[in-house]
Amino acid sequence: MEDIVTHLASFRLAVKEAGDSVRQLKADKAPKIDVDRAVTILKARKKELEEAEIRLAPKEIDRGKLETLLKQRFFYDQSFQIYGGVTGLYDFGPMGCALKQNMLNEWRKHFILEEGMLEVDCTSLTPEVVLKASGHVDRFADWMVKDLKTGDPHRCDHLIKNAAEAMIASKKTPEPVKEELREILARLDGFDNNDMQAVLVKYNMKSPAGNDLTEPIAFNLMFPTQIGPTGDQRAFLRPETAQGIFVNFKRLLEFNMGRVPFAAAQIGNGFRNEISPRQGLIRVREFTMCEIEHFVDPTDKSCAKFAKVRNYVLTLFTANDQMNGSAPIQIPIGEAVDKKIVDNETLGYYMARCHMYLLKVGVDPKRLRFRQHMDNEMAHYAQDCWDAEIKTSYGWIEEANGKLTITVDGESFELSKEMLSFSREEKKICIEEFTPSVIEPSYGIGRIMYAVLEHAFRQREGDEQRQFLALPPIVAPIKCSILPISAQTQLVEIIEAVKDNLRAHELSFRVDDSAGSIGRRYARTDEIGIPFGVTVDFESEKLPWTVTLRHAESLRQIRLKVEEVGETVEALVRGRLSWEQAEDQNGSESGYLLLGDVIRSGVRPLYAGLREPQVKAVLEQLAKLHAFSLTNDSWRHGAGKIFRSTFLEVQKAYPTITRERIGRAICQLRRDFGKWFTTRHGGNLLDQLAGVVDDQLSNSDGDAVHLGSGMPSVLVHGDLWTNNLLWALNGQRGDTDQLLAIIDWQNVHAGNVAEDFVRLLGSSCSPRLRRGGLHRFVSHYLSCLSLEMRRKGHFALPYTHQQIVAAYEKMFGQGLLIMLPSLNACADEGNGLLGEENRQERQAVVLERTRALIDDFFAFRAKNTTR
Known part of the structure; x- marks a missing residue:
């Protein structure tokens, strides 16, 4: 900032000197032509100062x-x-x-x-x-010229301004000519057609296409x-x-x-x-x-x-x-x-x-x-x-x-x-006349x-791809979004109650019940400037019905009774209540089922991976979620088939799309990075992988994993990528080992605990840490799960260390195939996921992780085949 002030000092001094000259000439009652010339110089200096301020500002x-x-x-x-x-x-x-x-x-x-x-x-x-x-x-007219070849019209003063500024910026233009052009720019607003024509001719100014121009003519703007x-x-x-x-x-x-x-x-x-x-x-x-x-x-x-x-x-x-x-x-x-x-x-x-x-x-x-x-x-x-x-x-x-x-x-x-x-008319009046x-x-x-739109435009810190509009609630086009956690029929009645409550307070709202994760739906509503979001989740079913209210700009949430939503949102919109006051009245919530305080948080890019303490921090949060689902059956009621699925149920619902995405990823990896996947015998792992995709997908039965292993299904995240994990930042803006939130917690679904292990370790850990730390991570997870279960009055663990490892190996193939398109996208430099520096080194990290995953998949496949 000091450098900017210092740089602008010379421009400010030049303006002051020109202004003093104008004052002195007026005080001396100098000839009008001298005053006009001094004013012209003053306007030119003012313009240079303003342009410098804009150019130097961040x-x-x-x-x-x-x-x-x-x-x-x-x-x-x-x-x-x-x-x-x-x-x-x-x-x-x-x-x-x-x-x-x-x-x-x-x-x-x-x-x-x-x-x-x-x-x-x-x-x-x-x-x-x-x-x-x-x-x-x-x-009410402007002076206009036309391109003699194309016929395109141009406002003459704008054309002269652009051409003059280009000549002033050019190193080839002599300084005396630059001074003449600066004076022209300062006086341009007062030029008539003859003045403008003289400038065009003297400096041989052309149209933007490089062609000759007509003489200026008056063009009425009405x-x-x-x-x-x-x-x-x-x-x-x-x-x-x-x-x-x-x-x-x-x-x-x-x-x-x-x-x-x-x-x-x-x-x-x-x-x-x-x-x-x-x-x-x-x-x-x-x-x-x-x-x-x-x-x-x-x-x-x-x-x-x-x-x-x-x-x-x-x-x-x-x-x-x-x-x-x-x-x-x-x-x-x-x-x-x-x-x-x-x-x-x-x-x-x-x-x-x-x-x-x-x-x-x-x-x-x-x-x-x-x-x-x-x-x-x-x-x-x-x-x-x-x-x-x-x-x-x-x-x-x-x-x-x-x-x-x-x-x-x-x-x-x-x-x-x-x-x-x-x-003026003359009338006899009894009042004073004035205009x-x-x-x-x-x-x-x-x-x-x-x-307003420019000033409201924001980018999430640490993720420039997440853009949003922080519009004031009073002018926001839509005041509130309604986001159901799932399509369960028992949530419909709650959603309708929220809608009725908002209507009663004359508040505009938008329901987004699309198939995307809640995190992506939040991002969509943030983009269009919706300041508040109501999430109807599994906790909402408890009486009295409650929902979470999310503040888009701060990412904080509070929990409200359904009948309080309209009154609270209206008070926030009208400015009668601040978000901080709403938090004081209702208490902000955080934890594994709610997005916590993420104001001072950051994410780690995929290529960076997680350290062991961070992996354990995620497992601690997963243990809380799994303990909740193991000790509470309310989330299963009325759920039907959706809560007996693993992440391969997605491909069952959309088999063609899933196969096409996986096949396209394999082909692109083979084309762009084939050398990374060659075997000792001259073959290619990607060719081998392509040959087993159909077999792997067709033989994947989520229910069989639970029934065959005797493991109960639980709520799992299944979307544990590094950029979905928010970590507290220290004073140097570096991330710590304190996990604040899993952004896509609402993407939870019924599955096997091994799903979380496969996605977390496969996508976000180095091969060395994944392979060497698996048993340590399972032990740490079971210790956390035991603690959470005991807090809820349950003293027996539902599955053993060996069961989790066996399920991990059995589900590894499904996890690899689901992760493959995203790993391929990250490796592609054109997608911008590798940052601006050290792209090749980062790309190598992602490809090394992908190669190791495919190696281990075939190792586990061979091991399970021989059993």
């Missing part, structure tokens, strides 16, 4: 991953995709539509209801005469149309919503009994025919706006409610700080108004309320500031103007602005954005929505 988000997630989960996507799509137009999917509507609902509550505003809903179709009076017909069949009445789709409020000012004033101050608000769509829309929702052709017009007496801009926000702290980037090259300041809004940094109480009040709204819907306060317009940016009729700017991966973007405007004497009065003409000033907060919902 990367906060992988935009590519976020955009992929938003597209896959259909938050929004380009419109008319099946016909090639139209740039600048976007369709919102179920999640995006709900998120947008929730943001609009909160805006309406936060401003219209709280402030008692007068809401209007005016037509988007606007007659030409209205927009002629506002200046839009004549001046969509024209006509009203009625004759075509005599021209109209446009409105470029903004303010016109509807201003043309109805008289009616609104009458509705408010002729009193000011009052505020009118409107939510609606605006349309701008952008030449080259880009940056997703940042610059589009159709967009939703929320706009307020607050009319006040120009002689009294005090605000009765300002005392409520006087101590509210905002980050302000004042015009003075911009000229000095200083960083934004944090200051209470009351102090800012007192010092006349902000013009008046009403404007300050709206800035504070705007800040509150943006934080409520999910904007990161560290990436939010209010930037004051400098004198050269201010419209002639404006006294003060501030933009709420949010930092995204695109840089600082304007999300909302608040402007205080005044009027001038004459036949017409220009208000905000030159939107209205007034005519109100207007404070105009305006919000672009699409831009705010994109910023």
